Amino acid sequence: xxxxxxxxxxxxxxxxxxxxxxxxxxxxLFFGLWELAGxxxxxxxxxxxxxxxxxxxxxxxxxxxxxxYLSTLQPLIIGIVLCSIIGIAFGIGMGLSRAIEWLSLPIFxxxxxxxMAAIIPLITxxxxxxxxxxxxxxxxxxxxxxxxxxxxxxxxxxxxxLQMCRAFLGTRRQQVIKIILPHAGALIFAGLRxxxxxxxxxxxxxxxLITPTGIGDLITYHSSVADYPKMFAAxxxxxxxxxxTIQALERLERKLFPPEMRGLxxxx
Amino acid sequence: xxxxxIVEVNQVGKIYDGGVEAxxxxxxxxxxxxxxxxLGPSGCGKTTLLKIIAGLIxxxxxxxxxxxxxxxxxxxxxxxxxxxxxxxxWANVLRNVAFGLELRGLPKEERHQIxxxxxxxxxxxxxxxxxxxxxxxGMRQRVGLARALAIDADIILMDEPFSSVDEQTRRKFQEELxxxxxxxxxxxxxxxxxxxxAAYLSDQIVLLxxxxxxxxxxxxxxxxxxxxxxDEIRRDKNYLDAVDEIWQILKHYV
Amino acid sequence: xxxxxxxxxxxxxxxxxxxxxxxxxxxxxxxxxPPFSRVIAAGITIIxxxxxxxxxxxxxxxFALGMALALLIGIPxxxxxxxxxxxxxxxxxWVNIFVSAPISALVPILMAVIGIGDTTVVVTVFLxxxxxxxxxxxxxxxxxxxxxxxxxxxxxxxxxxVYTKILFLSALPxxxxxxxxxxxxxxxxxxxxxxxxxxxxxxELFELYSQHFLMEEFWALVLIVFMFAFxxxxxxxxxxxxxxxxAGSR
Numbered sequence: 168x169x170x171x172x173x174x175x176x177x178x179x180x181x182x183x184x185x186x187x188x189x190x191x192x193x194x195x196l197f198f199g200l201w202e203l204a205g206x207x208x209x210x211x212x213x214x215x216x217x218x219x220x221x222x223x224x225x226x227x228x229x230x231x232x233x234x235x236y237l238s239t240l241q242p243l244i245i246g247i248v249l250c251s252i253i254g255i256a257f258g259i260g261m262g263l264s265r266a267i268e269w270l271s272l273p274i275f276x277x278x279x280x281x282x283m284a285a286i287i288p289l290i291t292x293x294x295x296x297x298x299x300x301x302x303x304x305x306x307x308x309x310x311x312x313x314x315x316x317x318x319x320x321x322x323x324x325x326x327x328x329l330q331m332c333r334a335f336l337g338t339r340r341q342q343v344i345k346i347i348l349p350h351a352g353a354l355i356f357a358g359l360r361x362x363x364x365x366x367x368x369x370x371x372x373x374x375x376l377i378t379p380t381g382i383g384d385l386i387t388y389h390s391s392v393a394d395y396p397k398m399f400a401a402x403x404x405x406x407x408x409x410x411x412t413i414q415a416l417e418r419l420e421r422k423l424f425p426p427e428m429r430g431l432x433x434x435x
Numbered sequence: 436x437x438x439x440x441i442v443e444v445n446q447v448g449k450i451y452d453g454g455v456e457a458x459x460x461x462x463x464x465x466x467x468x469x470x471x472x473x474l475g476p477s478g479c480g481k482t483t484l485l486k487i488i489a490g491l492i493x494x495x496x497x498x499x500x501x502x503x504x505x506x507x508x509x510x511x512x513x514x515x516x517x518x519x520x521x522x523x524x525w526a527n528v529l530r531n532v533a534f535g536l537e538l539r540g541l542p543k544e545e546r547h548q549i550x551x552x553x554x555x556x557x558x559x560x561x562x563x564x565x566x567x568x569x570x571x572x573g574m575r576q577r578v579g580l581a582r583a584l585a586i587d588a589d590i591i592l593m594d595e596p597f598s599s600v601d602e603q604t605r606r607k608f609q610e611e612l613x614x615x616x617x618x619x620x621x622x623x624x625x626x627x628x629x630x631x632x633a634a635y636l637s638d639q640i641v642l643l644x645x646x647x648x649x650x651x652x653x654x655x656x657x658x659x660x661x662x663x664x665x666d667e668i669r670r671d672k673n674y675l676d677a678v679d680e681i682w683q684i685l686k687h688y689v
Numbered sequence: 690x691x692x693x694x695x696x697x698x699x700x701x702x703x704x705x706x707x708x709x710x711x712x713x714x715x716x717x718x719x720x721x722x723p724p725f726s727r728v729i730a731a732g733i734t735i736i737x738x739x740x741x742x743x744x745x746x747x748x749x750x751x752f753a754l755g756m757a758l759a760l761l762i763g764i765p766x767x768x769x770x771x772x773x774x775x776x777x778x779x780x781x782x783w784v785n786i787f788v789s790a791p792i793s794a795l796v797p798i799l800m801a802v803i804g805i806g807d808t809t810v811v812v813t814v815f816l817x818x819x820x821x822x823x824x825x826x827x828x829x830x831x832x833x834x835x836x837x838x839x840x841x842x843x844x845x846x847x848x849x850x851v852y853t854k855i856l857f858l859s860a861l862p863x864x865x866x867x868x869x870x871x872x873x874x875x876x877x878x879x880x881x882x883x884x885x886x887x888x889x890x891x892x893e894l895f896e897l898y899s900q901h902f903l904m905e906e907f908w909a910l911v912l913i914v915f916m917f918a919f920x921x922x923x924x925x926x927x928x929x930x931x932x933x934x935x936a937g938s939r
Binding site for chain 2: 337
């Protein structure tokens with residue numbers, strides 16, 4: 168049987184295969200390039216890596232960064248938790264009930280493709296600058312992907328397994344609990360991960376539009392006083408935080424739901 | 436050598452959504468305690484017929500009677516072995532084999548005890564904690580068979596159970612199946628597209644015609660297995676005649 | 690779903706929602722939901738206006754440019770990363786980071802460095818879309834069937850032929866999947882970019898309508914933009930479905 172390409176790609180002999188080496192090299196190259204680019208007169212607004220790093224440390228030291236994150240992470244977590252509970256429940260409902268599916272599926276298909284960010288200005292004008300607005304921004308952006316993934320997880324259950332359950336006289340309830348839900352677990356978790364990514368996007372947009380709270384405020388403030396190292400530092404911090412959290416979730420997902428245990432492994 | 440019919444198929448027809456007529460006017464009696472095979476060209480509806488007997492698909496016309504009762508769904512007296520194994524990928528062998536009993540509500544200790552017995556029976560004793568993805572195709576099919584045996588049904592329905600394994604493993608399985616059944620006195624209804632397999636295993640072969648499938652002929656190989664090795668049986672005149680007779684009929688459908 | 694024995698196609702449920710919208714709007718339960726009919730009417734009035742067509746054309750232009758860049762750079766990049774292991778290992782981490790990171794956080798940087806204008810929006814669209822295109826292209830090429838490549842070499846294919854006739858086509862289902870996601874993200878890029886930069890475009894219109902609580906116009910614009918996003922992504926999905934037939938047997 169044929170498999171994925173390996174040695175056909177252009178490779179040098181005697182390669183170092185330790186992934187940590189490559190990650191470190193990658194970081195070094197990236198930050199090195201950044202440093203060079205910063206010193207080059209591309210733009211006054213583009214500080215080199217060194218100054219950004221220093222700015223980051225100073226913002227942690229003087230407490231402005233931690234304080235901002237407290238304000239940012241609160242609505243993010245609340246929003247995601249709320250969204251997850253309601254979204255997963257609804258997605259499961261959609262998967263199990265043809266009636267709910269018929270009513271809701273077209274809407275969520277459109278919502279998943281749509282730029283939900285367009286609604287955020289409305290939210291901020293209606294609910295002001297407080298926690299509610301931010302939580303809503305997170306919910307509005309994260310909900311479609313969480314619902315759709317939960318729904319797909321339920322719907323795409325291997326029909327052979329469902330038939331097997333019926334053949335051994337399983338009731339509908341047993342079928343849902345013992346077959347459909349375990350099978351959907353992987354996609355539901357993936358939906359949560361993607362929902363979190365959307366949540367980060369929502370919170371950043373909400374905060375860049377509404378001041379004066381959280382990381383978004385730090386960014387806009389330092390931008391307005393032309394303190395570019397600090398502005399960059401704030402931006403880098405949220406991007407790294409989001410990326411790291413989501414990568415961690417991905418790793419967790421692979422551990423909890425290895426592809427072989429989803430019946431997606433070799434089909435021989 | 437006649438035995439009472441345990442399954443009676445009475446003028447069964449099946450038309451799928453979209454107008455495909457898979458079966459038409461199928462009537463046959465399948466004897467108790469024997470191995471009957473449904474054989475025919477691709478698309479002749481043999482799997483459809485098997486699933487109708489299993490109660491997984493309703494017939495469009497006609498009825499099926501099992502042990503004197505009309506079939507309107509799956510039942511505890513019929514066990515199904517799937518072609519693609521249909522094992523829970525997130526459960527180990529022990530839980531998979533015990534699954535039928537789990538659905539019945541048997542307590543854990545009891546069903547695991549029963550499962551262990553049947554796992555040993557199919558020769559997978561050391562693999563109780565393994566997961567399906569760690570097993571070969573042949574081993575997965577044994578798990579499927581053990582699961583079917585564990586619920587102690589009278590009738591075992593097998594849907595091309597050996598089609599996903601290689602020839603050597605397949606022959607070994609055929610031996611083991613016959614061995615197993617000799618001791619258990621179960622009725623087996625088997626679907627295959629292999630003529631040799633059908634002739635080797637069956638007490639009775641039901642030949643189906645091409646779509647729309649209907650009974651073409653019923654053949655009884657009458658092979659005497661008493662004290663003979665598999666190789667001897669494969670040279671037996673009755674076996675070879677049966678193979679030839681089937682082929683003569685089937686080759687018109689190719 | 691069947692009603693009176695006849696199957697109703699699923700998109701009819703949208704009709705039910707529009708009717709519901711109309712009813713809720715008329716009972717004036719909330720200030721932000723005018724009746725559906727008035728939303729449609731508002732939509733019809735704003736479409737021919739100059740303000741609207743200028744905003745839409747600017748947005749479309751930025752979107753098209755950004756997407757074109759994302760495709761022209763993203764797909765070759767993905768192929769390169771899949772075929773040259775060193776590049777794949779070095780850049781792979783960054784692609785993974787930026788695929789899931791909130792790129793909207795980068796917009797202030799873009800504003801500061803590039804300035805306030807359409808170019809920044811184009812770059813935003815590019816950044817939103819390119820990473821998922823790179824990722825999926827990479828996955829697609831990596832999964833290419835080895836025996837197909839061997840077969841081609843047997844029949845004397847030169848390297849560039851292997852790329853165009855085998856690898857690219859073999860990876861096309863994944864590439865198109867990435868493009869579809871990229872397109873969806875690109876639309877988000879236009880809206881978010883224009884919202885944050887506060888320049889002419891549909892993003893600015895959203896801000897404007899929200900600020901002045903012109904709810905009918907707001908929802909009309911929402912319907913238009915959302916439909917656009919949906920139509921564009923479905924267009925790519927159509928292409929995807931046309932190559933899907935061989936995805937299973939690769």
